[in-house]
Amino acid sequence: MDEMEGTIKKFLYLNRRAPYGTIYALESLEVVLIGAAFDQDVSLAFIDDGVYELKKNQDTTKAEMKNFSPTYRALEGYDVEKLYVDKASLEARGLTEEDLIVPVQVLDAAQMTQLMEQQDVVLSF
Amino acid sequence: MLHTVNKSPFEKNSLETCLRFARQGHAILLYEDGIYAALKGTMFESKITETVTYCKIYVLVSDLEARGMRMDNVIAGIQPVDYTGFVDLVVENNPVQAWL
Numbered sequence: 001m002d003e004m005e006g007t008i009k010k011f012l013y014l015n016r017r018a019p020y021g022t023i024y025a026l027e028s029l030e031v032v033l034i035g036a037a038f039d040q041d042v043s044l045a046f047i048d049d050g051v052y053e054l055k056k057n058q059d060t061t062k063a064e065m066k067n068f069s070p071t072y073r074a075l076e077g078y079d080v081e082k083l084y085v086d087k088a089s090l091e092a093r094g095l096t097e098e099d100l101i102v103p104v105q106v107l108d109a110a111q112m113t114q115l116m117e118q119q120d121v122v123l124s125f
Numbered sequence: 126m127l128h129t130v131n132k133s134p135f136e137k138n139s140l141e142t143c144l145r146f147a148r149q150g151h152a153i154l155l156y157e158d159g160i161y162a163a164l165k166g167t168m169f170e171s172k173i174t175e176t177v178t179y180c181k182i183y184v185l186v187s188d189l190e191a192r193g194m195r196m197d198n199v200i201a202g203i204q205p206v207d208y209t210g211f212v213d214l215v216v217e218n219n220p221v222q223a224w225l
Contacts, residue, residue, distance in 0.1 A: 018133050020191055021158035049133050052161070055193035062187030062207070069193070092135070094166020099193075 009120040010041045015050035017125060019069070020060070025053045026068055028125035033071075036078035043082040043119070044075075045112065046104075050125075051089045054100040072102050086112055127218035131157035131225065134169050139224040144172060149179045152218045154211065155203075156185035160192060163199045170200055177202035185211060 013032050017024040035042050046054060053069070060067040075081070083104045090096065090106065097106060107115065116122055128147055134140040140162045147153060153176070155163045162169050163184040176182065177200070186205045189195065196205055206214065215221055 018136075018158045018161065018192070020188075021131075021133065049135050049158070049161070052192060057195070058191060058193040060191040063191035064187075065191060067191070092167065093161070094164065 008039065008041050010043070010118065011035050012043045012045055012116060012119040012122045014045045014047065014116075014122055014124045015053055016048045018049040018052040019058070020063070020065055024125040025050075026066070028123075029068055029071055031123065031125075032075070032080060033078065036075070036080050042080045043084065043115065044080070045084045045086070045115065046089070047086040047112070048089050049093075051085055051093060051095060051100075054083075054085070054102065054104065055095070056099055056101045058101075069101055075102075084112065084115060126151045127214055127221045128153045129221065129223045130155050130159035130162065131223075133158040134162040134167075140169065143222075143224040144176055146222075147176065147180050151180045152214055153180055153182045154185065154206070154214055155182065156188050156211070158192075160184050160189045160194065163189070163203050164194060165198060165200055173200050174202070183210070183214060 013028055015028050019025040032042060058067050058069040083102060085104045085106050087106050087108050128143045130139050130143050132139045182203045183206045184199055184203050186207055
């Protein structure tokens with residue numbers, strides 16, 4: 001058991017859903033915070049409509065929903081700094097890095113696959 | 126007739142199906158993740174721009190703003206509505222078909 005105590009696993013949280021339309025985006029973020037609290041090696045990837053999770057200027061006042069987008073900015077405080085965005089998904093939605101609330105690394109499909117291959121666990125939302 | 130679309134056009138074919146059936150004089154409301162269909166700069170822009178010439182297309186502003194978008198991100202010709210406007214649309218355009 002002692003040998004297991006210090007083990008750090010690489011987790012990739014793969015986000016493919018837009019915020020607010022379903023619970024997936026919020027749940028993913030909560031799971032990320034749990035993984036980070038246990039000092040795991042955490043990366044986030046945003047593909048398809050998942051890129052919309054990072055859009056700046058979210059204002060949920062009129063929709064009367066919790067705005068959880070500021071939490072992406074707080075991830076740095078949990079040592080979660082590896083946020084990757086799929087280039088094709090961003091472009092298909094007319095978005096650029098400037099539209100996003102936090103700095104990210106934009107990857108092409110091959111680079112994103114390499115990222116997945118390097119992980120111990122991939123969790124999809 | 127009022128058509129409503131509340132799912133992302135990237136994820137589901139609800140918008141595509143709605144537009145296939147919408148006719149001259151119908152109204153279309155985009156809300157929840159359906160608002161992504163109203164945005165400039167995507168593969169759906171040209172079809173929406175065409176449709177706006179014969180149907181009235183509306184977008185629910187509260188859902189637009191929740192997702193970090195504003196009316197200047199929206200394709201020309203689409204009208205903003207609030208919740209009250211949503212109710213008015215339902216009352217004025219019978220029947221309502223929800224493309225879920």
